[in-house]
Amino acid sequence: MASVKATPGHRAAGWRPTPLLATSLALGLLAALAVGPAWASAALPEATPVAGVTDPATEPEPDPETTPAEEPTPTDDPGGDPEPTDPAPETTAPPPETTPPAPVTTTPDVPPAPTTTAPGPGATSRPPTPRPPVPPVRPPAPGPEAPPPNPLGVQVTTEDVTVTGAYWNAASTITTLRVTVTNTGIAAQRIRLSYRLPEGLTDAGTKGCATTGLRAYRCGAWTTAPGARFSSLLRLRVAGNAWRQMPLSGSVQVAAEAPGVAGEATDDQGFAVLFPPGPPVSGISLDADEVAFDISGAPSTLTVRLGNTGEADAAGQVEVVLPAGVSVPTPPAGCVAVDTTRTRCDAGSVAAGRTVELRLPVEATPQAQREAPLSGAVIGQLDPRRGPTRQVQMSFRITAAAALATPVVSPPAPTGSQGVLSGGGASHDGPMTSVERTAAILIGVSALLVVLALVLATTSLRRRLSDRVAGPTAAPTD
Structure with a gap:
């Protein structure tokens, strides 16, 4: 082919x-x-993010409180010198808390540069390994400078004024209110203290404090070092008929200033006056739990227990009296709102030897929570078919986490890019x-x-x- x-x-x-x-x-x-x-x-920004790692500073444990022989002496006259009926108020002033030293920053060890020697005869020369390039550190974009920290700072905490059962057999009762003041600033400060009492309470002669009218009192000033803390006992007199005005609450205020520093730092704290159930009456018992609001400020619950300790059944009734800013938003079945601060509930028939329990929702405004602790009152009543009506009343405590919360001061967040790429990627809407x-x-x-x-x-x-x-x-x- x-x-x-x-x-x-x-x-x-x-x-x-x-x-x-x-x-x-x-x-x-x-x-x-x-x-x-x-x-x-x-795809990436021009700057390379640089992460810095620092060891957290270890905070020292707080020093235990010690009780000196004498109280801090005021540095100025508050404007009056009432006759004291007892020795000077007890004070507590532990040594000032020391700030831990700043952590020592050491420069990381840089490995020495490799030394090169001339190769011998017959040896093969190897070029030195180039070091990886160090990414440039770009300074942050200019922005508004954070304001310098305020060197002033003060905090006050109070305990409750608790009246014992002996109150019902006395014309008046003298009790104490413990106040603790802390210098939370970074400078020595002069701290002034004042307080306001509710109706039915008066000062019983606290040394260095004098009235300014309208149940308000002002004390002298103390010079304190940074971190110093001291406590003082205010002597108070509770009138024999003060229970008729319950619920009763007061407040304490402090103000701090320092030479050469403009302005002043202030803080205030409320306190509750708590009465036991009474006046004592046979055949009836009354108890109420504390009301506590958490940091979220959500409504809480008040639990009241009314007991019949008599020998005959009786019709029960409970009336709840709340301070300003605290209320029962939705009265449960059998309860009715008398006014904004008073709610009345029908407990039904309470058998002899039995106890009924009522639960009421309670809410408080932000201002009322900041003024806590406060006090409320409960009035219990039993009306038997035969015999006189029996009635007692008592106080209960209202607390809120918002009263102890301290606002956190932080520098403003930068408005411009700092050369750090977020986890979700970067967006770019401007010109290329x-x-x-x-x-x-x-x-x-x-x-x-x-x-x-x-x-x-x-x-x-x-x-x-x-x-x-x-x-x-x-x-x-x-």
Whole structure:
């Protein structure tokens, strides 16, 4: 059979696309390699985040309170000197709390540069390993400077005025109110103390304190060191008929100032006057739990228990009296709101020797929670079928976590970028930078080269397929 010869044109057509395809692929690969670093750098901000790690400072344990022999002496006259009936109020002044020293920052050890020696005869010299480049540290963008910390600071806490059962057999009762003051600033301060008493309570001759009218009293000033704390006992007299005015609450205020520092720091704290159930009456018992509001300020619950300790069944009734700002938002079944601070509940028939329990929802305004602790009152009554009506009343305590919360002062957050990329990525709505424009151009050129290479490869493949379909042409026989 005669051999088939391909024409020179077909051979040229079969070899022509191969160099062109290889050239296009090489150009596309080079463009991709050139674009890769620029593309990666364009996706990240120019600055490299630098994370600093510091060891947390260890806070010292608070010093235990010690009781000195004498109280802090006021440095000025409060304006009066009432005759004291007892020795000076007890005070407590522990040594000032010391601030832990700042942690010592040490420079990290830098490994020494490798020393190079001339290679001996026959040895192969190895080039030194280049050190990785250190990323540049970019200073934070300028922004508003944080205000300097206030060197003044003061805090006051109080305990309750608790009246014992002996109150019901006395014309009046003398009790005490413990007040604790702490210098929370960073400078020596002069702290002034004042307090306001509710109706039915008067000062019983606290040394260094004098009345300013309207049941308000002002004491002298104490000079305290930073971190110093002292306690003082205020002597108070509770009138024999003060229980008729319950609930009763008062407040204590402190103000601190320092030489050369403008303004003053203030704080205030309320206190509750708590009476036991009474006046004592046989055949009835009354008890109420404390009401506590958590830091969220959500409504709480008041639980009241009314007991019949007599020998006959009786109709029970409970009346709850709350201070201003505290109320029962939705009275439960059997209860009705008499006014904004008074709610009356029908306890039904209470059998002899039995106790009924009532639960009422209670809410307080933010201002009332800041003034806590406060006190409320409960009045219990039993009306038997035969015999006189029996009635007693008592106080209960109202506390709130918001009264002890201290606002946290923090520097304002930066409004501009600080060179740190957030976990969710960065958004960019402004005009493109020069790096981003260059990256976009290179990406476009690379895409065009890849498309061109694909077109050339497809064209070459189609030509080869068409040549195979046409088949070889046979040469004429002799």
